[in-house]
Amino acid sequence: MQRARIHDIECMAPEGPVPGFQIGPLEELRGRVPEGILERFNRVDFHTVTLITEGRGEHTVDFVTYDCVPGTLLWVRPGQVQRFGPRGELKGTHLRFAPAFPPPFPGSESLLAPWHRHVFHEAGDLKAGDLKAGGLSLAALTREYARLEPSREILRHLLTAVLLDLDRLPRRPSESRDCNDTYASFCSALEASYTTDHRVDQYAARLGYTVRTLTRACQSATGRTAKQVIDDRIALQAQRLLAHTEQPVSTIARALGFGETTNFSKFFARMTGVVPGDFRVLHGRGVPA
Known part of the structure; x- marks a missing residue:
């Protein structure tokens, strides 16, 4: 199959002090990508997890549009196409990691699979950038990544905890099915x-x-x-x-x-x-x- 032409989103790739991993403010991503690119459908080959902390807007994944407010968490998997809403309306934490970055853990094959397409989560109340519901914390990842010499192994294991916590967040009734x-x-x-x-x-x-x-x-x-x-x-x-x-x-x-x-x-x-x-x-x- 001919490789599809991807829009100019290479600057979204998770490169930096720790190969295959990157975390930072959503607005920082907006600042690096030329205007108009994120507002078109694009596809990436890595996972993105976005926690909205300020503003209200929309984000479209695989042609389903989600209303985003503080406490919304979106997990977009490799191969899915997404389109960001207008600039300046949403702020939050944006995590990007390669499929091979997390260490193996029970259930990882299913949770990280491209067919596991649960995107939208209502994560709960926010406090100091952390989620109170389920104890999910992107702040710990952010702090480790901001160190002068961040540890790849610590980031991998912190990410595992975040993903497992994310998976147990409540889902909408339409998604509450038995993944046998x-x-x-x-x-x-x-x-x-x-x-x-x-x-x-x-x-x-x-x-x-x-x-x-x-x-x-x-x-x-x-x-x-x-x-x-x-x-x-x-x-x-x-x-x-x-x-x-x-x-x-x-x-x-x-x-x-x-x-x-x-x-x-x-x-x-x-x-x-x-x-x-x-x-x-x-x-x-x-x-x-």
Whole structure:
């Protein structure tokens, strides 16, 4: 698959005194990125965790727009596309880390997985930059990172505590589902093969489950059937590529396993309600079909 052209957001990459890790004020990030870049859909290959401490605004992740107020915490994972709201409306702490930066810990494979897409958390009351709910603290990470010679290992273990605490924050009722082991295995297989394998029976055979077992696991975790989960993943990637790359629709169709562009266009319209070209216009990318 042709590598998608990423918008000019290399300055967001987590580089600094500790490779693969960076933490600082959200407004500092705003100051480094040319105006207009963050307000367009972009994609990064690392995790970002943002705690809003001042202001009110919006942040869009994978085409879902979240209302942000003090106490909002957003976790955007590698591969997701995001769009920042207007400048100057939100302040807070912005953490960036590479997928391999945290040390292994129980549950890390699932928690850090690209398919684990819980983004929005209502973190609770704020005090001195810390979250009272769950004891989550980005301040400890900030203090260690600000030292003259910050310790990579201390940062890695502090980050582990933060991520585990984040994972136990209350979720919205629509997200309170059972992320069972069968569903996790299915999602991992899906991430590796959704561009070529579109049928549930292909995943069932590979994982050693029946189609019925996979469907029950998906319904328990998401309320969707296994086939719907597959279609959702393909449609999401199509939206991502249409919104943040200039690849022709025909190229995207082939990359996602569709032999004919017309079949892809029908699938996309069924899943999103608009054809690919109109979707691009809606998101400001009028490029060749």
